[in-house]
Amino acid sequence: MAAKKKLMQGNEACAAGALYAGCKFYAGYPITPSTEVAEIMSVELPKIGGKFIQMEDEIASMAATIGGSLAGLKSLTATSGPGFSLKQEALGYACITEVPCVIINVMRGGPSTGYPTGPSQSDIMQAKWGTHGDHPVIALTPAYVQEILDETVRAFNLSEKYRTPVIVLFDEIVGHMREPITIPEPGDLEVVDREKPDCTPEEYKPYDDTKLIAPLAPFGDGYRFHVTGLNHSEDGFPTNNSEMIDKNNRRIMQKIDDNIDDICKNDESNLEDAEIGLFAVGSTSRSAKFSVNAAREKGIKAGLLRPLTIWPFPDKAVSELAEKCKVIIVPELNLGQMVNEVKRVAAGRCEVIGIHRVDGEPIKPAQITELIEKYS
Amino acid sequence: MIERYEIRFSGSGGQGMILAGIIMAEAASIYGTKNAAQSQSYGPESRGGASRAEVIIADAGIDIDYPKATSIDCMLALTQTACTSYYSDIKKDGILLIDEDEVTDIPEGDFKVVKYPILRAAREEIGKSIVGNIISLGMITELTGIVTREEIEQAVLSRVPKPFLELNKSALALGFEKAAELKKAL
Known part of the structure; x- marks a missing residue:
């Protein structure tokens, strides 16, 4: 069968990749040069039973993205420098609560509102250290339009697999440029879904520390659990137990450190x-x-x-x-x-x-x- | 073999330079058999301000790594500002296509200049100034031969809403015809 070739913009390919990966929820606040991602998701998600919501700002967008994922939907938000700054607090929340989600940052000139239509790569360090505290970070850097599609799918996969937010960083040039790409057919690319619990709701521990990555139950399926940005114990409730705090803080980093070869790609x-x-x-x-x-x-x-x-x-x-x-x-x-x-x-x-x-x-x-x- | 063929479309915001770039890239890579990369540069305004789009074309199988123009084979300038700002990257024996009403201070260099009142023709002969970019695409196709008339026509028509098909077809045809005449003098 002849592959479907299409001239596509980087941001369009990003949205196509998210949809291919099974994204069903988008919360965002439009910002140049990432706006096309939001535009396309707003048109496409309702067609497949997904939800698109434009929030009042980037802080709320990040929070809603986390909420969408906790409800069991693969969730996405897209932004650029100024918005990425605003999302940092909630991004840290997603790291410690171990909520999978994907954040696209189409980098533009900064600092502050900077240069909306000019390319930049000045958020490399912010992607790593933008939110406070030691926290796990996975950030991907595609450079070609085809790669943006493929790497957006990989971002969802890594996020689901390691129960952690994944950032995709590209810049205004690749976000806005167009190249002919091949749209993958279902089955051409691997799509990973998060592990769900196989125990009863009563037995479920959202942060089971006998596992490196505990299964995540979607809210609405009868598994009730507590989610907090405070250091928490296995059941999700806040804890002052220093042994537990230490164990959890090290475990969320170990998820990445033990799987470097699976995550790194050159x-x-x-x-x-x-x-x-x-x-x-x-x-x-x-x-x-x-x-x-x-x-x-x-x-x-x-x-x-x-x-x-x-x-x-x-x-x-x-x-x-x-x-x-x-x-x-x-x-x-x-x-x-x-x-x-x-x-x-x-x-x-x-x-x-x-x-x-x-x-x-x-x-x-x-x-x-x-x-x-x-x-x- | 074409390793790298560079086209720059320049004018002011709202003149459809980016759309022209997209159509050229589609003509080459989707309706034709070549590889293409289209990029753009524009300001925060939606109208006015300098606007330019670039298309790099190569034969199939040849990667286009750097997506911006380095040594231009053909450049379109619809305003004086765009012409003055962007002509210096045109290569030796390259082509500079200008709107002759708009660009009066014509730069000198080792390139060929093709002059035509593109925007006036759009207004007076086609009846809509908005098709200036489509006339330009017709002219560039004829002047460079980098895509065929059929490829550019398919690309234009696939991008245009139905009620405007004939309008755009005429604009493209006018571009082919005028460039064929002007080419003889080069």
Whole structure:
């Protein structure tokens, strides 16, 4: 059967991916450059018995997204920088209450309302540390329109599997650009659904600490349990028991730490014999790939490590890169965020240089090529 | 083999530059057999302000990594501001298509300039100034040959509401016809 090819915008592909993954609830507050995600979900969800609600602001949107998921529906919200800031408190709530949900952040220039129609990658660190307290974070960074669809599906899968919020970070360029993509047929991509309890409602413990990830019962099915942002015991009620607090705080991090290989995903090009390494995500990684190809044509041994999961940070892949390269170049649309993580992992084994741009324009291949040639 | 063919549509917000870019990308990649990437740059205003869309076209199987223009094969300018701001990326022997009523200060360079009163023709010959972008698509198709007349026509018609099919067909046909005449002088 011929695959269905369609010219699609990144944000459209994101909505298509969410629907493919089985998303049935969207709560949001529209904001450029992510608005198309909300627009499409508002049209499509009612057709399949789902619900779309535009809330009064981003704080309420995040809270409603968590509520939708607790009621058993795969839930989504989409935003950009200013909205992402507002969602942070409730995002932390989803981490500690272990509620699966997906948050799309189509990054634009900041700080504050910044540059709505310009691309940026300045929320990389906010995705990791935006909400207070030690908390688990999974953040994905697709760079191509097809990848946005596929990675949105993966975001739902990881979220359902690990009972944790998953953030998808892309930027205005890939969110708004269009490319021909293949729409997957049902069954082409894996779709994961959360584990539900097989015990009686009386026996159910929403935070059963004999398990790394306890099954999650949907509200409305007779399983009544308490949900709180306070440190809680196995039954969900607040606790002052320090042993229990410690155990729970470590367990929610361990969910991620024990499954790094399942969560991390990288795309590598020309890395086998690379002497000059590039590390980039999103639209910037597309510039980097262009420059690597141009360098290879001149016989320069450059290669690209392009993480599709930025959090947890791809320590293993960066460490291997630091072993074989004399320099790692990190182009990013901010004033230095990922570059410091790369330096931490490289730990002096090679030089690490950033290329940073915050004027609302993309990092052009010429800028990267110039640095590659300097090191060749 | 086409590894990278770059087109830039520029004008002011509301002139349909982004739509023109989408239609060109669809003509190449959905109705044609090539690969395409379309991107845009616009300000916070919905009308006015500089607006531009870019389409990168390559043969099927060739990845388009950097989605923005680097060395332009063909550029359209419907306003003086857009022309002045964006012409410098046109490559040697590339084509600059301008609205000759709007762009009076014509930049000089190693590229070919094609002049036509696009917006006036839309108003006077077709009866709607809004089809300026469709006339332009017809002209670009004829001038560059990067997509066929059939491919661009299918792409235009699939994007247009039914009551406006004939209007857009005429606009496209006018673009083909005028560009065919002007091409002879290049």
